Amino acid sequence: MKRTNKILSVLAVFIGVAIFLASCRKAEEWDDEQSDERMSGGSQTVFAEGVGAFSQAFPTLSGSRLEFHDLGDAHFEATFVTSPAPQFQGLGTIFNSNSCFNCHVNDGRGKPIRANEPLSSMLFRVSIPGTDPRGGPLAAPGYGGQLQDKATFGHSPEASVSVNWIEHTEYFSDGDSIILREPVWNFFNHYTSPPAGMMYSARVAPPLQGLGLLEQVDESTIRALTDENDLDNDGISGKMNYVWDEKNQKMMPGRFGWKAEAATLDQQVAGAYNEDMGVTSYIFKTESSFGQPQHDHILDEPEVPDSIFNSVVFYVKTLAVPARRRVTDPEVKRGKEIFSQAGCDKCHTPKLRTKTDVTFPEASNQLIHPYTDLLLHDMGSGLADYRPAYNAGGTEWRTPPLWGIGLTQLVNGHNNYLHDGRARNFMEAILWHGGEAANSSSYVKSLSKADRNSLITFLKNL
Amino acid sequence: MKKLSVILPVVIILLTSISCKKDKDNDPINPGLSNQEIQNNILNDFSMHIALGTYKDMENKMNAFYTACQQFDVTQDQQKLDEARTAWKNVRGVWEQSEAFLFGPVSTENIDPSIDTWPVDFLSLDSLLHTGNSFTQSFMNSLGDELKGFHPAEYILWGEDGNKSFSDFTVREREYLIALATDLQLKATILRASWDPAVSDNYFQEVITAGQATSIYSSQRAVFEEIVNAMAGICDEVANGKIYEPFAGMDPSLEESPYSNNSLTDFRSNIQGIKNVYFGNYLVDGYGLNDFISKNNLALHSSISSQIDNALHSFDGITVPFGDAIFSQRTQIQNVINQINTLQNTLESQLLPFVQQSIME
Numbered sequence: 170m171k172r173t174n175k176i177l178s179v180l181a182v183f184i185g186v187a188i189f190l191a192s193c194r195k196a197e198e199w200d201d202e203q204s205d206e207r208m209s210g211g212s213q214t215v216f217a218e219g220v221g222a223f224s225q226a227f228p229t230l231s232g233s234r235l236e237f238h239d240l241g242d243a244h245f246e247a248t249f250v251t252s253p254a255p256q257f258q259g260l261g262t263i264f265n266s267n268s269c270f271n272c273h274v275n276d277g278r279g280k281p282i283r284a285n286e287p288l289s290s291m292l293f294r295v296s297i298p299g300t301d302p303r304g305g306p307l308a309a310p311g312y313g314g315q316l317q318d319k320a321t322f323g324h325s326p327e328a329s330v331s332v333n334w335i336e337h338t339e340y341f342s343d344g345d346s347i348i349l350r351e352p353v354w355n356f357f358n359h360y361t362s363p364p365a366g367m368m369y370s371a372r373v374a375p376p377l378q379g380l381g382l383l384e385q386v387d388e389s390t391i392r393a394l395t396d397e398n399d400l401d402n403d404g405i406s407g408k409m410n411y412v413w414d415e416k417n418q419k420m421m422p423g424r425f426g427w428k429a430e431a432a433t434l435d436q437q438v439a440g441a442y443n444e445d446m447g448v449t450s451y452i453f454k455t456e457s458s459f460g461q462p463q464h465d466h467i468l469d470e471p472e473v474p475d476s477i478f479n480s481v482v483f484y485v486k487t488l489a490v491p492a493r494r495r496v497t498d499p500e501v502k503r504g505k506e507i508f509s510q511a512g513c514d515k516c517h518t519p520k521l522r523t524k525t526d527v528t529f530p531e532a533s534n535q536l537i538h539p540y541t542d543l544l545l546h547d548m549g550s551g552l553a554d555y556r557p558a559y560n561a562g563g564t565e566w567r568t569p570p571l572w573g574i575g576l577t578q579l580v581n582g583h584n585n586y587l588h589d590g591r592a593r594n595f596m597e598a599i600l601w602h603g604g605e606a607a608n609s610s611s612y613v614k615s616l617s618k619a620d621r622n623s624l625i626t627f628l629k630n631l
Numbered sequence: 632m633k634k635l636s637v638i639l640p641v642v643i644i645l646l647t648s649i650s651c652k653k654d655k656d657n658d659p660i661n662p663g664l665s666n667q668e669i670q671n672n673i674l675n676d677f678s679m680h681i682a683l684g685t686y687k688d689m690e691n692k693m694n695a696f697y698t699a700c701q702q703f704d705v706t707q708d709q710q711k712l713d714e715a716r717t718a719w720k721n722v723r724g725v726w727e728q729s730e731a732f733l734f735g736p737v738s739t740e741n742i743d744p745s746i747d748t749w750p751v752d753f754l755s756l757d758s759l760l761h762t763g764n765s766f767t768q769s770f771m772n773s774l775g776d777e778l779k780g781f782h783p784a785e786y787i788l789w790g791e792d793g794n795k796s797f798s799d800f801t802v803r804e805r806e807y808l809i810a811l812a813t814d815l816q817l818k819a820t821i822l823r824a825s826w827d828p829a830v831s832d833n834y835f836q837e838v839i840t841a842g843q844a845t846s847i848y849s850s851q852r853a854v855f856e857e858i859v860n861a862m863a864g865i866c867d868e869v870a871n872g873k874i875y876e877p878f879a880g881m882d883p884s885l886e887e888s889p890y891s892n893n894s895l896t897d898f899r900s901n902i903q904g905i906k907n908v909y910f911g912n913y914l915v916d917g918y919g920l921n922d923f924i925s926k927n928n929l930a931l932h933s934s935i936s937s938q939i940d941n942a943l944h945s946f947d948g949i950t951v952p953f954g955d956a957i958f959s960q961r962t963q964i965q966n967v968i969n970q971i972n973t974l975q976n977t978l979e980s981q982l983l984p985f986v987q988q989s990i991m992e
Binding site: 217218219220221239243248249250251252253254255256257260267268270271274275286287289319321322323494495578579580581582583630 | 733734735736738739740741744748749750751752753754755758759772773774775776777778847848849853856857860861864871872876884885
């Protein structure tokens, strides 16, 4: 008995010491620097280089969730037709596109209008001076918030659009030059006189890969990157847009769209069905043509069933991000250094971490490399649309993500960048950066040709 | 004895003729060529004989379709109508085969939706036919994809129930048919030109220079992945979309080419397109993936070639039009789906990784 007690007491001391030692050992944090930088979308990265690079499902989706994604995929490609019809009725009467896919070709990036062609994968937001009760753009009487340039047969489109390009030359320090082009949009064939002071803002369809991951970046993570009054004096501010969300019926941080005008993918997708295709859903139950002579007065709302709508949102949420290529190539590494030296990474934030969310395990707690801070920045007068949207002023735009951008040519057959597709290659896009980014573009102009090429090579392999 | 003496020469002649027939696809080994040389040949022959070859054939057959529509407009009788319908089916078959390689300009330039949008917008089409608009090319350009391409032409040619008579056609319908054929011709020409090395900015060049700084493909491997993904992609589209959706929902309104009863031929042509790509054989027999795979992985080559044939032959079991078969021959349709899924699985889980591992960057 005594002996047992002794053994027990020795054991107790050992256990006590062990517990003490264990409690002293500080849990090590995972060092993000050690992460594989090819994995742009964290565990939702795909190694795909081809026309389908933006169209891959999250690789860890399976079972019924993958089936739901596939259902959404099929309906993302569905073509809507005039009501009444046996399948896919509800197009228009006024619209920009008859399917999601026709603007987001291969889930990728839209391009500006070409000579003698109608608009295919871009559109124009419109509004008049002032704000609506929530602080958003004030709808233009007779036109609403978006210009629909197409209509079903027998109805009038709101207007037609054409473009003239004005070119000017910019010079690098070494004497090399580059020609930039700027659009002058012409609006004609208005179905009714546009209201005085109607403002137009051109938008190409943004690529869709990884949006579900961006939606899972916590508000506090984005807020930590803001510096509205530039307290750190680096010339870069960065502010959050705060926008109305129709489904949640509240103001929320904006993160999607060229001016971060949508807080959630539900809002973004419902808005696109409604404004771009004239298709009503449970979120937006009223036709965009309501109150206009084009309205068809057919009571078929919602035209897209809830289950189908939800599958399309899920599809968009679960599109994977293609991996970076050639990350160890010396030229790519040099380009990455220059990207940082030029200060590009101050807004095009290389790394973010998504929040922990047990209801969306695939996107939960992922280290991602989106190259965006999801914040608004002043881009100067060269890019300005002078059409405010909530907090976003006329010269401000949201930093677009750069992940996968190097695959644009393969996926979409063009290299047109920026909100209106004016840039015809990466260098033109860089040189259009003004405002807060003016120092960065000046820096790039001062680089040697070899270094400029390295920077472009880095972007091509993102 | 007498019988044998007759049979023997026949057998000998037969044997000789078989051994004389040089068919590269039955000769899996290319002893003289390195893997790199075979890869180069495959990319060249894919671009020349499969992509450009198919699109050239489509352009020719589209021109024939246009001519047939015009002749039907001149002479309205059953024979001219039948000829126009046959011409539609001929060019449709080529297009469906080309869907086995939906990458490059056909995809990035939105040519696919402008040729093959489904469903037909009946209501708009009927309104359109009752207006006085002249169907000029600029008027056609102003119309949406849902009013153009193969399916509106099919709808006009066969009618909603598939039994339209030559005398049922209105003047406006014949005019619109010609306008559709003109528009399709234009698209077919754009498509051919997009791969034609004789035209500037062609995709042919992108593929055969893959891996060089001027190409949009960073490596030959990337093109091989593109080709295999496209083959697997059309398997998925045909088995799990075009066939599965009307089949699972027992809903004939989801059928793609219902008026002409051509759906089964469409599906089969999609799979035939995979065979063309794999064997590098469309009108001309060139190098195909088979030459690389049979040299380096004979077992995989055998699986793929037999699974392609199984998928093609599985259609033979269906003896009624697809719109009926989704009700009356469900076992046979399920078999088609299974065979195509098997092929897709092999392409995705065996051919793709094999290509990724064995073709160097």
